[in-house]
Amino acid sequence: MRVLVAWCPDWSVTAGLFELAETRSDRPPTSHEPAAVLKNNVVEVCNAAARAEGVRRGQRRRDAQARCPELALLPASPERDARYFEPVLAIVEELRPGVAPIRPGLMAVPAPGRYFGGEPHAAALVAQHLVEAGVWDCRLGVADDLFTAEQAARQAMVQDCVVVAPGTSATFLQELPVQVLATLDDDAGEGRALADLLRRLGLRTLGDFARLSAAEVSNRFGAFGLSVWQRAQGAAPAGLGSRTPPPELACEVGFEPPLESAEAVCFSVRTTAERFVQGLSARQLVAVAVRIEAEADGVVTSARTWLHPRCFTSRDLVDRVHWQLQAGTAGSGLRSRRDSGAVGAPIGRVRFLPETVEAAADHADGLWGGGADEQVTRGVARVQAMIGFDAVRVPVLQGGRGVADRQASVTWGERPVGLRPLDRPWPGRIPGPAPARVFASGLPAEVVDESGRSVAVTERGVVTGEPWRYRIDAATDIAVRRWTPVSSWAGPWPVDDGWWLSTDASGRGRSARFQLVGVDGRAWLLVWSAAGWSVEAAYD
Numbered sequence: 001m002r003v004l005v006a007w008c009p010d011w012s013v014t015a016g017l018f019e020l021a022e023t024r025s026d027r028p029p030t031s032h033e034p035a036a037v038l039k040n041n042v043v044e045v046c047n048a049a050a051r052a053e054g055v056r057r058g059q060r061r062r063d064a065q066a067r068c069p070e071l072a073l074l075p076a077s078p079e080r081d082a083r084y085f086e087p088v089l090a091i092v093e094e095l096r097p098g099v100a101p102i103r104p105g106l107m108a109v110p111a112p113g114r115y116f117g118g119e120p121h122a123a124a125l126v127a128q129h130l131v132e133a134g135v136w137d138c139r140l141g142v143a144d145d146l147f148t149a150e151q152a153a154r155q156a157m158v159q160d161c162v163v164v165a166p167g168t169s170a171t172f173l174q175e176l177p178v179q180v181l182a183t184l185d186d187d188a189g190e191g192r193a194l195a196d197l198l199r200r201l202g203l204r205t206l207g208d209f210a211r212l213s214a215a216e217v218s219n220r221f222g223a224f225g226l227s228v229w230q231r232a233q234g235a236a237p238a239g240l241g242s243r244t245p246p247p248e249l250a251c252e253v254g255f256e257p258p259l260e261s262a263e264a265v266c267f268s269v270r271t272t273a274e275r276f277v278q279g280l281s282a283r284q285l286v287a288v289a290v291r292i293e294a295e296a297d298g299v300v301t302s303a304r305t306w307l308h309p310r311c312f313t314s315r316d317l318v319d320r321v322h323w324q325l326q327a328g329t330a331g332s333g334l335r336s337r338r339d340s341g342a343v344g345a346p347i348g349r350v351r352f353l354p355e356t357v358e359a360a361a362d363h364a365d366g367l368w369g370g371g372a373d374e375q376v377t378r379g380v381a382r383v384q385a386m387i388g389f390d391a392v393r394v395p396v397l398q399g400g401r402g403v404a405d406r407q408a409s410v411t412w413g414e415r416p417v418g419l420r421p422l423d424r425p426w427p428g429r430i431p432g433p434a435p436a437r438v439f440a441s442g443l444p445a446e447v448v449d450e451s452g453r454s455v456a457v458t459e460r461g462v463v464t465g466e467p468w469r470y471r472i473d474a475a476t477d478i479a480v481r482r483w484t485p486v487s488s489w490a491g492p493w494p495v496d497d498g499w500w501l502s503t504d505a506s507g508r509g510r511s512a513r514f515q516l517v518g519v520d521g522r523a524w525l526l527v528w529s530a531a532g533w534s535v536e537a538a539y540d
Contacts, residue, residue, distance in 0.1 A: 002111035002119065002166070004142045005149040006092060006126060007156075008085075008135055011105025012037045012045040015084040016074030018134070035072035036064060044076055048137070081105070091129050096122075097284050097359055108149065110359075111142050123161035131159060144169050147231040151180055169234025174207025181206075181228060190224050197221075206232040249283075250353045251276040258296065258346030262325040265294075266318050269350050273317040276352045281360065286311035289356035292324055296345035305355055309412070316381065317352060380412055401428045401495050402513070403438050403525065403537050428495035430513055435525050435537035442534030444473040445526055447516070457512040457528055461494040470516055472524070472535050484518040491515055492528070515539075 008014060013035050034050035036043045041061045053068035065071055081104035092109060093099045100108045116122035123140040130138045136159075141152025143164035151173065152162040164172045178198040184191030203209050209217075210232040217229045230236050253272040259265045280287055288311055294302040306312075306320045325347070384392045393409040399420035400406040410416045447455045449465030456464045469483045492512035511529040513536070518524075523539035 002142060002144060003108055003146050003149040004096075004111040004119070004123060004126070004140060005106070005108045005146065005153045006130070007139050007141070007150065007153040008088070008105045008130075009137055009139070010045050010047045011085065012076065012081050013047045013050075013074065014135065014137070015081045015104070016077075017072075018084050019080055020072070020074065033072060034068050034070060035074060037074045037076050039076040078104070088130065088133065088135060091133055092126055093283075095126060095129065097357075102150075106150070108146055119163050120161060123163070127159045127161070143172070143234075145231070145234060145236045147236050148173060148234055150183075151176060154180070154183070170210065173232055173234055174205060174210060176206045178203060178206060178209060184228070191228070194221065194225060194228060249276075249279050249285075249357075250351065251279065252349060252351035254349045255347060258348040260346045262322055265325060265347050265350065266322045269321055270314065270318055272350070273314040273321075273352065276317065276354075277312065277314050280354065280357060284360045285357040286360050287354045287357050288312070289354075290317065290320070291353040291355050292317070292320055293351040293353065294321075294325065294347050295349040295351070296347055298348070301345055301347075311358070311360075319381070319384075321350060384412060397422065399424050399426055401426050402527070403430070403435055407438060428493050428513070430493050430515065430525065433539075436540040437538045439535065439537065442527065442536055445524075445533040445535050446471050447514075447526065447528075447533050454533075455528070457492050457494060457510075459510065461492060461512065463492060467514065467516060470518070470524075470526070470533075484520060484522075486516055487519045487521075488517045489514055 016037055017030075017033075017035055032049055034047065034053055034055065036046035036050050036055055038044065038061055043055060043057055043059045043061070043064050046055045046057065046064075050064075050068060050071055053071070055064045055068050055071060059067075061073070065073075085101070085104040089099050089101055089107060092107060096109050096112050098110050102108060111119050112122040116125055119142045123142060127138055127140060138159060139153045139156040140161040141149045141154070141156055141164070142161065143149040143152050144166055148164055148169040152164050156162040178195045181195040181198070182192040198209055209229060212229065214226065214229065218226045221229075227236075251272050253269055255265070255268060259268065277287075287308075289305055289307050290312055291303065291305045293300050302324055304324050306324075308316060380392060390411050392412040394412050396408050396410055396416045396419065398406055398408045398416075399422045405420075408416065408419055447467050447470045449455055450468040451465070453465060455467050458464065467486045467489045469485055471481060471483045473481060491514035493514075494510070494512040496510050509529065511527055514526045514528065516524050516526055524535050525537040525539070527534050527536050
């Protein structure tokens, strides 16, 4: 993802002049007049006109006025800066959803790209809208990551854009002086301190800093220095913390008198659900997570966040309202009311709140339609509407040692949460390919060596004998109940699961897995434990 950064220099001064223009009707100030923001009688920010008269940051009030008697003095107000920057964010958000405010005067947004005829044209359009809103001094930059895009914007001229070609972030950054690190947004001033330290160590450019090794940087400059070192190499992630959906996207509907039937509520919220989806569509957004709240007597009696594998339509929202109200009724124990579609308490208001929104372009249909995937999604949603939300489940893969442990199921449409991670080592896990059939409960089995003794595994993982014959107690298959010679085998893969517990029939404790292939060509995954042998899965 490419990043476009819009930078409005000296924003505190610009916001202060906006506020002053609203209060002064006789002669409102302009952006070309010298002005400065004071904090504790010290210049904190000054504009270009003031700098041309010799005013600098850190000067005392009397020194600044001595250099520029007509200097407009403005009080520092972070709340004012954020308040006047909000309309600027809204202007850019109308052009490209997903604006990420970094601080007042600096924002980032995913680069629009080809939609506006290329990145330079998109930046020019953003600059045009900002100038029309009264932000005369705006500069833009486009790059592969946020840090490079910000530095490109700081190198741009007024109302201009600097575009860093894909893959050239490190080349662009290496010639910049280390003093640019002083602009990093950190409350403790670590960026300014790091820039001063690098300069005293003889590292004049970001390229000099980037050529150090990661170990040297971590040992000398700590975690903050290592993160800055990654940015200097152009390797920082380009993730943006986009703004939360505006509150006006939420929709609600009230019922007078309150409704006592889930069917009546669903019928009455259809128009509101359509208005909710249309409001998102007008901003080129779709909702993938929606919170639905139902009120009774002014109190929220039912609230749940619903997820969707693609994006919500008005019909999906109505279905979720029905399932949510029915689920609440099922928990009330009133069977007769549940069967009739009644709710536990009369519903006076239903509210739709978007919790996660994404760009509509990411969920648009292909040139020739959605194809089979779209038909499957609609078909499953129809089945889910008929038999219930939790009745349709899909299998997912999670981490684990045994093949049964790696299986999990989640409700269709919900995001899997609480699963064991797949990227862990999981000692004792068998290598691929995975078995085709996993039994719900292990089938009892016997494995013996050539002399007829049962094969076991010692505490050190040593097999007491070579598997020679096996049989499986499967009532549906008489063939496997007979003794079958072993053609080949692999293992063991020992597992000491819950070593502090005594081994039980569930396999907890010390166990080991084997892969056996009989002379009949059938392949099995067997588990040995102190309780005996069992078949966990079968290969096809």
